[in-house]
Amino acid sequence: MDINETLEILNRIFRQVLKKTEITLSENTTAHDVDGWNSLTNMLLISEIEQTFQIHFPFREIVKLKNVGDLCRAIISKTN
Amino acid sequence: MSFISPEFICLFIFCFLLYHLTRGKSRKTVLLVTSGVFIGYFHWEFLLIALSISLLTYNAGLLLEKVRPKNKSTQTVYWTALACLLLCWTGFRHAESLTGNASLLFPLGLSFYTFQAIAYLTEVYWEETPAERNLPDFLLYMLLFMKFLSGPIERPNDLLPQIKKLHPASYDMMTYGLKLIAIGLIKKLIIADHLAPHIDEIFQAVHTASGAQLIMAALLYPIELYADFSGYTDIAIGCAMLFGLRLSPNFERPFTAQTITDFWRRWHISLSSWVRDYLYLPLTSVTRRLGQTGIAISLIITFVALGIWHGVGWNFVIYGLIQGIVIVWEQNTTSIRKTISRRIGSPLYGLLAAIRTYLIFAFSLIFFKAKNMDDAVYFIRHLSFQTHSNWKEIDLGISDHICIVTGIALLLIGIYEYFMARTDLLRQIEKQPAVVRWSIYYLTAFLILAYGQFGSENFIYLQF
Amino acid sequence: MNMLTQPTERKTFRQFLWKTQLFMLPFWIVIALYLYDDPFMVLRNYKIYDSDVTLNEGHVGWQIYKNRRDSLPFNSFLLGNSCTMAFPCQEWEKFLPQGSHAVRLFGNAEGMKAILLKLQALERDQAPIRNVLMILNRASLAKTYQSSGFSHILPSEISGENPFSVQLEFLQAFILPEFLFPYLQYRLGGQITPSMKYMNPYGRVRNSLNNDAINPRERMIEQEGEAYWEKRKKEFPERNKETVFAERAVFLPQENLLTEIATLLKRHHTAYRLLISPDYNQKQLHPADKATLEEIFGRENVFDFSGINRYTEDYHFYYEQGHYRPLLGIELLQEIYRPEKITE
Secondary structure, three states: OOHHHHHHHHHHHHHHHHOOOOOOOOOOOOHHHOOOOOOOOHHHHHHHHHHHHOOOOOHHHHHHOOOHHHHHHHHHHHHO | OOOOOHHHHHHHHHHHHHHHHOOOHHHHHHHHHHHHHHHHOOOHHHHHHHHHHHHHHHHHHHHHHHHOOOOOOHHHHHHHHHHHHHHHHHHHHOHHHHHOOOOOOOOOOHHHHHHHHHHHHHHHHOOOOOOOOOHHHHHHHHHOHHHHOOOOOOOHHHHHHHHHOOOOOOHHHHHHHHHHHHHHHHHHHHHHHHHHHHHHHHHHOHHHOOHHHHHHHHHHHHHHHHHHHHHHHHHHHHHHHHOOOOOOOOOOOHHHOOOHHHHHHHOOHHHHHHHHHHHHHHHHHHOHHHOHHHHHHHHHHHHHHHHHHHOOOHHHHHHHHHHHHHHHHHHOOHHHHHHHHHHHOHHHHHHHHHHHHHHHHHHHHHHHHOOOHHHHHHHHHOOOOOOOOOHHHHHOOOOHHHHHHHHHHHHHHHHHHHHHOOOOHHHHHHOOOHHHHHHHHHHHHHHHHHHOOOOOOOOHHHHO | OHHHHHHHHHHHHHHHHHHHHHHHHHHHHHHHHHHHHOOOOOOOOOOOOOOOEOOOHHHHHHHHHHHHHOOOOOOEEEEEOHHHHHOOHHHHHOOOOOOOOEEEEEOOOOOHHHHHHHHHHHHHOOOOOOEEEEEEOHHHHHOOOOOOOOOOOOOHHHHOOOHHHHHHHHHHHHHOHHHHHHHHHHHHHOOOOOOOOOEOOOOOOEOOOOOOEOOHHHHHHHHHOOHHHHHOHHHOOOOOOOOEEOOOOOOHHHHHHHHHHHHHHHHOOOEEEEEEOOOOOOEEOOHHHHHHHHHHHOHHHEEEOOOOOHHHHOHHHEOOOOOEOHHHHHHHHHHHOOHHHHHO
């Protein structure tokens, strides 16, 4: 799985969890750029991602994720 | 030592002059010694406690880095240090009830620097920041006098790099600092301190106040608290700017918030973001399998903890609980609010939502301000429009003269904050011709000198 | 790099200092004038407290008390609101045991809080509190807080507040334009005009030995005779002949203050009397309030002259609605110190 495929899936998850159809993520997107992505919804997103990809993030790893690119790379390294 | 005491003014001027007359490392010494005097001036024990906690944190940070490469459990070090800090804090909080000795004082600033220590250790533990090796730098991070008493609670990544590259402020930064101090003094001396004695009287003797007076006191208290605490913060940030240091903002026009959720992103930001990062996020991580329920549980635990941070007693638990429950409620009713907003138009909705948020916060503050749970319950049960004699008594005994002065100051601060959201008014002043500029300065100085209430040196958040 | 920035740093610092001092200059001048003139007579000690400026009564009273503390200490204290002016200390002393020395420690619109603070200060100062006479009205009973502002603030020795912040209150009053500008005008012209707020156009208004009042209206009455009241019909409205009760004034907070005062007085075995002033408007103290007072201070020590009675009926006793003359004060003293009252 490459980064674009991952982004595609992430887009779907974000739109579904945040209930907003207009979200399009890029590698450089951060929580600031997405309306509704905040401390209240962050874990809902992570949890959904974990279930979709069948992976698990330890908390300290989540803290280190600074943007969507980081997230994609973390997912890829765990799924491959 | 309080910011508006003559002792502090002397110490501050002395420190400011010395800081600029020395160079290099001696500047750190100047700041460190001043902070020591500031903390230990009335009770040397306070300095001793602050120093011990700082040293404990400093060594724990170094130890964390030392054991990490050897793959030993950093967890043990981290949790032991954390337990020590929390135990110490809880111990002092409950000292009076534990020992029955009412003369035991809660060390000044303990809640604030304990939280700062926890922030530092957690960041080191998460490998977000390296442990600080230079002891004087670390002590300054913990004890810097401008933020020692009531915050802002600084993060290591914000403050430590500035301390390392300590240098005097530019001319603009210094004058900006002075302006912020003036704003803080207006908030504190003209608004908060004129309201305080009258609101205190109602809350001290809830049983003798009429229902209408209770309503009035409850409605005014958020304003007093905001003017007091944000006034303090402005003075702290302004003082730091005179030394070229930038402290974190603590308030972002909280009363414009349309929801309590939003309110807590604007009110006491350094504390609310602290509990978010170091308590709420770890909690949601643990409960993430539960989805929305997990978030709700985490929110409620977090806000109850935030309540307890302010003091011992069920009233503080309830204060936090109200915030938590309202935020959970708001999480699940976003669509309803959107529908209403569409129906009645967003300007009207914005106003009504801001009023609603204010009222909820004012209500929760009854628990925060009341002496105990019984008083709070009595207070709420007796809120009514009934008066003892006539409607005049809702002025809570504030004289008409003070009502006008405070009212005008409040209006000015309101306008100031409204425009600050769009453009930096303080910078705009600098672009005006000298006559206009100096007239504004003289008017402000005159307002503070003539109408400030200089009697009290106390700030509300000193007790926490 | 470091070497390069040093001179600019110094320059910035000097510029900053220079500008702030320039800004402060007018304030320094005003402060210097204040320190030199001491208009409120609060910075230095004086033997005579006469001034063209309206003084703070709390401060003046306390200073007069202190002036005599080491020679002929006072042991009798006249407390209460401005109506204490009707009770000259020498007259009161006539009703007191031999060797009593009385001083008037009053306050305008005095409340019970201030009275308690003054008694506590006397206690701290180890003054012999032998006799106390409190001149009150409904408003003084109701008032539980101490007013702020330079005319009402109590000296730090009485209130326990920070002396510096009390002094700051006076300096602040001096800077207020409504005071400063008339004061500068007076300072330059040497004249007091009636429009000058906070100035005293009457010259001597007190006896600096015991703080007895010298009311300028007394002289006017002497000169004008009956015409004094004739000319001032507006100040003396007709009263309707029905008994009207004032609203209750004493609730729990007031009761607590009164109890504290009574406890202190009883601790010192003080001979005390509590007098409710004869009110020109003839509103009578609420019976419940009177009952509370009698319960706390003892029925034999509480004297209520409010309402319709032979004292309030005669307008010749009054300067204006709010204040009555020593003529009436002396009659009241005779009434409350009647021998049979004491042995009762």
